[in-house]
Amino acid sequence: MPISAVVDFPVRPEARPYLDAFARRLSDEPKWLGARRRRGLARFAEQGFPNRRSEAWRYIDLRALEEKPMLPAGVASTLANAATDDRLAEVAFAEAAYRLVLVDGRFAPELSAVEGLPAEVWLGGTARTIAERPDLVRSAIETSLFDAERPFAALNAAFFGDGFVLDIPPAVALDRPIGIVHLASGGTGGSLHTRSLVAAGAGSSASILETFVGDGSYWRNDVVELRLAAGAEISRVALVEEAAEALHIGELLALLGPASRLTSLVLLLGGRTVRHEATVRSDGEGTQCALRGAFVLSGHQEANIVTTVDHAAPAGETREVFKGVAAGRAHGAFQGRITVRPGAQKVDAHQLSQNLVLSPRAAIDTKPELEIYADDVKCSHGAAVGDLDEAALFYMRTRGIGREEARQMLIEAFVREVIEPLGPALLREHLLSRLACRLAMLEK
Amino acid sequence: MTGAVPMLKISNLHARLADGREILRGIDLLVNAGEVHAIMGPNGSGKSTLAAVLTGREGYEVSDGTVTYLGRDLLAMSADERAREGLFLAFQYPVEIPGVNNMYFLRTAINAQRRHRGEPELDAGQFLRAVRAKLKLLDIGEDLLQRAVNVGFSGGEKKRNEIFQMAMLEPRLAILDETDSGLDIDALRLVARGVNGQRAQDRAIVMITHYQRLLGYVEPDRVHVLQDGHIVESGDKDLAVELERRGYGLVGNAA
Numbered sequence: 001m002p003i004s005a006v007v008d009f010p011v012r013p014e015a016r017p018y019l020d021a022f023a024r025r026l027s028d029e030p031k032w033l034g035a036r037r038r039r040g041l042a043r044f045a046e047q048g049f050p051n052r053r054s055e056a057w058r059y060i061d062l063r064a065l066e067e068k069p070m071l072p073a074g075v076a077s078t079l080a081n082a083a084t085d086d087r088l089a090e091v092a093f094a095e096a097a098y099r100l101v102l103v104d105g106r107f108a109p110e111l112s113a114v115e116g117l118p119a120e121v122w123l124g125g126t127a128r129t130i131a132e133r134p135d136l137v138r139s140a141i142e143t144s145l146f147d148a149e150r151p152f153a154a155l156n157a158a159f160f161g162d163g164f165v166l167d168i169p170p171a172v173a174l175d176r177p178i179g180i181v182h183l184a185s186g187g188t189g190g191s192l193h194t195r196s197l198v199a200a201g202a203g204s205s206a207s208i209l210e211t212f213v214g215d216g217s218y219w220r221n222d223v224v225e226l227r228l229a230a231g232a233e234i235s236r237v238a239l240v241e242e243a244a245e246a247l248h249i250g251e252l253l254a255l256l257g258p259a260s261r262l263t264s265l266v267l268l269l270g271g272r273t274v275r276h277e278a279t280v281r282s283d284g285e286g287t288q289c290a291l292r293g294a295f296v297l298s299g300h301q302e303a304n305i306v307t308t309v310d311h312a313a314p315a316g317e318t319r320e321v322f323k324g325v326a327a328g329r330a331h332g333a334f335q336g337r338i339t340v341r342p343g344a345q346k347v348d349a350h351q352l353s354q355n356l357v358l359s360p361r362a363a364i365d366t367k368p369e370l371e372i373y374a375d376d377v378k379c380s381h382g383a384a385v386g387d388l389d390e391a392a393l394f395y396m397r398t399r400g401i402g403r404e405e406a407r408q409m410l411i412e413a414f415v416r417e418v419i420e421p422l423g424p425a426l427l428r429e430h431l432l433s434r435l436a437c438r439l440a441m442l443e444k
Numbered sequence: 445m446t447g448a449v450p451m452l453k454i455s456n457l458h459a460r461l462a463d464g465r466e467i468l469r470g471i472d473l474l475v476n477a478g479e480v481h482a483i484m485g486p487n488g489s490g491k492s493t494l495a496a497v498l499t500g501r502e503g504y505e506v507s508d509g510t511v512t513y514l515g516r517d518l519l520a521m522s523a524d525e526r527a528r529e530g531l532f533l534a535f536q537y538p539v540e541i542p543g544v545n546n547m548y549f550l551r552t553a554i555n556a557q558r559r560h561r562g563e564p565e566l567d568a569g570q571f572l573r574a575v576r577a578k579l580k581l582l583d584i585g586e587d588l589l590q591r592a593v594n595v596g597f598s599g600g601e602k603k604r605n606e607i608f609q610m611a612m613l614e615p616r617l618a619i620l621d622e623t624d625s626g627l628d629i630d631a632l633r634l635v636a637r638g639v640n641g642q643r644a645q646d647r648a649i650v651m652i653t654h655y656q657r658l659l660g661y662v663e664p665d666r667v668h669v670l671q672d673g674h675i676v677e678s679g680d681k682d683l684a685v686e687l688e689r690r691g692y693g694l695v696g697n698a699a
Contacts (some may be wrong), residue, residue, distance in 0.1 A: 390502075393541035395593075398499050399553035399609065400527035400560070409552065413543025413592075 012048030017069035019045060022158055033130060036142055040157025043387030047151040053165035056149075059333035059365050060275055060304050065247070071218040072159045073104055082112070083215075085247035087183060091213045091241060091434075095426040096179030100122060101334040103183050103218075106162045107419075111181075118172055126163035126195055136167045140197050140225060144253070152249045156193045156223045163196035163224070166208070170201035170229070177207040177427050182222065184214025184243065196224040200232035202257075207235040209427060213270075217245040225253045228260035230284060235263040235422070239434060244299075250276040258284030258313070265422060266293030267431060268303045269438040277306040289316065292418040296411075296435070297330035297362070298442050307336045315346040323415050324355035324385075326362035327442050332369040333365040336381070338391045351381040356388060356414055356441075408439055415439075449515045451617050451648040452476045452498075457509035459497045459634050467493040469673035470509070475617070477562070480649045482659055482684060485670035486692040491652045492536060494670070495621040499533040513617065527553075528560035528614030534606040534623050541593035547575070549593045550612055557613065578611045582638045600631035609639035618642070620651045624658035636661030656688040 003362045011019060022041055027034065036245065049065050050057040084103060088111065092099065101111035102124060107125025121130070122136060129137050144157065164180055184192060202204065220242065228234055234254075242248045248271045254262050269273045280289055295303040309318050324332045334353045355364040368381040388410050396406035415435055422428045452475040459468040467490045475481050485491050486507070488571040497504050498511065500523030511518040518526060541549065555565040566574065571592055579586065582604045594602050610618050620639065624632055639649065639662050651658060659681065668675045671692065677683065 365450060388540075389539075391539045392541045394501055395535065395541065396549070396553075397522070397524040397551070398527050398533045398535075399613065400524055400557040401553050402524050402556065403522070405552070405556065406524075408551075409540070409544055413541070419542055 007042070009042045009045060011045040011283070013189045014048050014066045014069070015045040016304070017071060018158075020154065020326070021071045026261060028138060030130070030134065030216035032138060032142060037158045040154040043154035044151050044158060047154070048324065050151055055257065056277075056306060056335065056395075058333070059335070060302060062273075065219070070189075070191045070247075072161070073190035073192055073218070077252065084185065086375040087213060087215075088181060091211050092181055093177065093179045093209050093211070093427065093430045094429070096209065097174070097176030099179045099181065100125070100164050101181045101183060102164070102194060104180075104185050104188050105194050107164070117174075120169045121172060121174070122165060122167040123178065124165055126165050126197070127161065129165040136199065137165055137197055140199070140219060140227065141195070144225060150251065152221055153223050153251050154298075156195055156221050156251075159191070159193040159264060160195035160223070161193060163194040165196065165221075166198045166206065168200050168204040168206055168232075172201065173202045173204065174206040177209055177424065180208065180210040182210065182212045182214075182220070184218045184220065184238070186214060186216030186218070186243070189217060191219040191221055192256060193221045193225070194269050198220075198224070198226045198234060198236070200226070200228045200234050202229040203231040203293065204229075205233040207424065207427065209237045209239065209430075211239045211241065211248075212248060213241045214243045214246055216243055218243070219247040220249070222248070222250045223253075224251070224380065225255075226262065227255045228257050228262060230258045231260060233261040235265075236439045237265045237427070237431065238267070238276060239424070239431065240268045240271060240274055240276070240405075241434065241438075242274065244270070244272060246271045250274075252276070252278040254278070254280045254289075256282045256287040256289065256316075259286040260284065261288040263290045263422070265290070267417065268293070268295035268297075268305065268420075269434065271301070271303075275304040275306065278308070280307075280309045280318075282309065282311045282313055282318075285313045285315050287316040288316045290421075291318070291320045292322065292421070294325070294415045294418050295332050296325045296415065296442065297332050298327040298437050299330060300328070301330045302332070303330075304333045304335070306334075309338045309349065311338070311340045311344045311347045311349065314344050314358050316344065316349075317347070318380075320351040321418050322355070323366045323418055324366070325358065325411055326356070327358040329359075329361045331363050333367070335367045335369070337369040337371065338379060338381075339371040340377050340379065344374050345376040347374065347377040347379070349377070349379045353381075353383040354414070354417065355383075355385040355386060356411065358387065358411075408442075411442070412436065412439055442444075450512070451475050451479075451514060452518075452650070453510075453512045455510050457494075457511060458507045458616065459493060459504050462503055462505070466507070466686055467504075467673055471670075471674055473668065473675065474652060475648045476617075477648055478645045479665045480643060480651065482651045482653060482664040482667045483670050483675075484653055484656070484667060484684060484687060487654065487687075488635065489670045490673040491654075491670055492621060495533060495619050495652055498619060499523060499531065523629060524556070528557050528630075532610050532613055532615035532617065532618040534610060534620040535627060536622040538594045540595045540598075542595050544593050546591055546593050547589045550575075550589075553609075554612060564597055574612065578594075578608060581611060581641055582607055582608045583634055584608055595671040600628065601628040603627055603631065604638070607635050611638060611639070611642060616647055618647070618649045622651065622653060623651065624653055624655065632658065633661065656684045659684045
């Protein structure tokens with residue numbers, strides 16, 4: 001008898017197949033993890049998939065998920081083959097000092113290169129970290145703040161198979177970027193649940209590029225948590241270039257300690273339906289949080305960028321710049337909330353959402369929300385939706401630049417503004433070249 | 445030898461706005477290689493519309509007449525095709541293009557034109573050498589080239605940047621639309637020096653201007669007065685001086 005028949009919590013109908021799949025899992029995991037997974041499963045079973053009635057999900061169509069379950073993929077063969085090698089060569093950031101590759105949601109050591117890290121730094125797959133260094137992950141996994149109101153994160157807790165863990169002790173600076181590649185081989189057809197954790201010790205620093213690519217039809221459900229201790233500095237880039245039929249749900253949670261600095265850059269370039277949500281809690285005084293991102297959509301693509309920055313401590317600074325580009329019949333949305341809690345004085349927050357709608361059937365929604373409960377703060381936002389500047393196009397054409405090339409230059413200039421402030425230079429160049437590839441495929 | 449073919453031949457050109465208002469009402473003009481022409485006229489006479497129609501700006505309808513450029517039907521070409529064929533417009537109000545680096549912009553333009561002519565594209569090094577040679581002419585600092593096109597430029601910098609682009613693109617026919625407007629005397633001298641440096645046997649320049657001011661520095665071979673959408677008077681450089689003295693109001697009566 002399947003477990004769903006006997007559980008002691010309410011179960012939404014669309015959650016039943018997932019409960020059954022959970023019951024079929026074979027696992028020799030530690031008990032604490034099993035308990036944690038069951039809690040996540042129960043949360044998901046009660047909530048089911050979010051729908052448009054929920055404010056945070058109103059701009060995305062997830063009916064396909066409700067209609068047809070996409071159960072967690074089994075452990076596929078992660079052996080490298082020529083196709084994965086080619087894919088990696090195409091998308092991987094060659095200059096990454098350290099590379100960790102996950103194939104179908106599982107750490108693939110033979111494709112990874114994590115040697116040469118300072119001895120005190122830990123970088124490894126989540127599953128292996130749980131087995132070998134549970135001290136690094138147990139409390140973060142057990143106490144994650146993700147589940148409440150977050151059915152995908154709850155489901156992720158129940159099913160995640162792997163991910164990566166980066167643990168940097170205090171005062172260690174990694175001077176070259178870490179490249180994480182999430183590769184879907186196209187062989188599974190189900191859902192890929194990955195959970196990752198970055199713990200940055202006081203005064204440490206690192207730069208991380210996560211690339212999401214794949215072939216075929218799949219649903220990726222990725223969760224990453226960043227914990228920045230006092231004065232830590234983390235830059236995290238999510239480059240989403242999923243397969244044309246893929247569904248990608250990405251969640252980032254960041255906890256900012258005093259005077260820590262977070263840079264998050266999200267580039268949503270590929271995938272049928274893509275959503276990235278960043279939730280930042282500024283718990284320490286004097287944090288600096290830079291959230292930037294863009295989506296470039298065409299055809300029937302759909303993408304949402306959602307951000308929530310919660311200033312719970314004084315003197316924090318937030319800078320948000322998000323750009324949207326939609327062509328064809330694509331639909332994009334940006335939802336950005338900034339909350340300043342009572343007592344969080346001297347917070348300085350600014351949010352900008354600029355959007356280009358390139359065809360009459362494309363659409364972009366933008367929804368800024370400021371919730372301010374302190375009186376001595378500076379908070380502002382701006383939002384715009386429009387078309388390319390005709391005067392600029394004509395000017396460029398009078399110099400001999402063809403209409404299409406001129407359009408492309410203007411779109412690229414529009415998006416690159418979110419990439420340009422990023423260091424290091426080689427990483428920036430890599431992202432700009434991925435953007436150029438994407439724009440070259442944008443329909444006229 | 446192309447000497448026999450005029451650079452620009454405008455015959456009976458009529459053009460109107462989308463709302464039906466006719467702005468150009470039968471313009472005839474002949475410009476040969478090596479010549480500098482000035483088209484003068486009061487506000488609203490159709491000067492800027494003429495520049496717009498010649499360079500292919502959208503929003504105007506040519507209802508009658510022809511324009512040939514080096515023997516070809518100019519009006520049949522798109523705006524960018526005209527530019528690649530050697531037509532250049534210095535804008536009255538140069539457009540700001542945020543995010544597009546001035547150097548990158550110019551190199552893209554030059555290479556689009558070189559491709560069109562079947563010439564190899566310039567690499568970054570070759571381009572930079574070409575740029576440096578021309579920068580001095582207009583007293584433009586290299587820092588200006590590292591900025592986004594026209595963004596944050598002063599009025600004078602914008603106009604100098606236009607003439608600098610002209611120097612880099614080496615057009616056959618350049619139309620300067622109110623290039624003197626908004627310039628102080630020093631900037632005017634620099635711009636004039638830039639334009640004079642580009643007078644050549646195989647190039648023609650058409651200056652569209654309200655005032656005689658620029659013509660004191662760039663001496664035209666021919667001066668035309670445009671009024672109510674057609675040319676009411678043509679003459680040599682002395683006509684410009686005379687206009688300055690008697691004003692446009694009397695031209696109609698004299699004609």
